[in-house]
Amino acid sequence: MTSSLNKGVGKVQVTLRWDPSPAGAPDHDLDIIAAVYPQEDPHGTPVYLVHFGSRSPDGTITLDRDSRTGQGFGSDEVMTLELERLSPAYGRVVVGVAIQQGGGRVAFADVAGGQVAVKEGYQELDNLPLADLGPATAATIAEFTRADGGTGGWRWSRSLRGFDADPRSFTELMGGAAD
Template identity: 55%
Template sequence: MNGLNKGIRKVEIALRWDPSPAGQPSTDLDLVAAPYTADDPHGDPAYVVHFDSRSPDGTITLSRDSQDGKGFGYDEVMILELDRLDRRYTRVVVGVVIQQHQAERTFSGVGNPGLRIREGYTVLAEDDFGGVPGATAATVAEFVRDGSGAWEFRSGVQGFEGDPAEFPRAMGAARRS
């Protein structure tokens, strides 16, 4: 890795949404991250980090978890310390899942959803899920290690319209351009 291209090192992914209207079931969105190894970069993830969990080595942590969107600013926050991630991991995919506990819901039924991805104070991407209104989950970021070992960020929200329980297996598929 040369000194001019350190790549992406530590990223914050933040998610917000408005609480459900009074009398309606609560809305629960969850951030999900999955690292993939060099020998299977689009197959099964090495592990999955989501609510009530963190990576075994502490490089991916969910520092804020909301089950109803009640809070100020961003309700869910995940930190990825890519510069500390073991070299056997060459790809990390991050997604958002809408929990379907109390009511079936897609992004069109979530009040004022928002996503922000940043490194330090630099905003890498922002989105409102307007491009995937019928989805129950979506991939929101992909980080790929280049030949020098530096991490690159690939933005883009891609919807998933199946059972959210299946999403962690599906999120590793090759991203569409």
């Protein structure tokens, strides 16, 4: 599935929600992570990461809401990506979700009500129940690539790949080429 917009995608929101852990169980803490890759090496080492407690150096990617428990109404985490403002030096952005493993191993299948959505304005590009990722503890969910060698608009595609990795390890794996 890829974007069919002629001008490409511009400003995108990735939203994440999940239900709180059962009473007496450790909190489930899920995090949205974005990795930005250079135009000349789109599957190499990311130039920078955006996650809880950080934002992109130029302010184009921000985590607007961060939850450690899944409590509350609506989206628990929200990340905004202003792709049209990214420097032409960047050619690929990969967005994923990772589960903190501080309270013992937790997989997506263990998290009730988990849902991730990708939206541009009012248009929903994708919506995915996290339980579909089963035993994975981290997953890529979206990939944005710049068309025409850095001069064109951004294209969106679903990039659903599950990993058995903690958040730190995941950031080293998430941008690799798909098998």
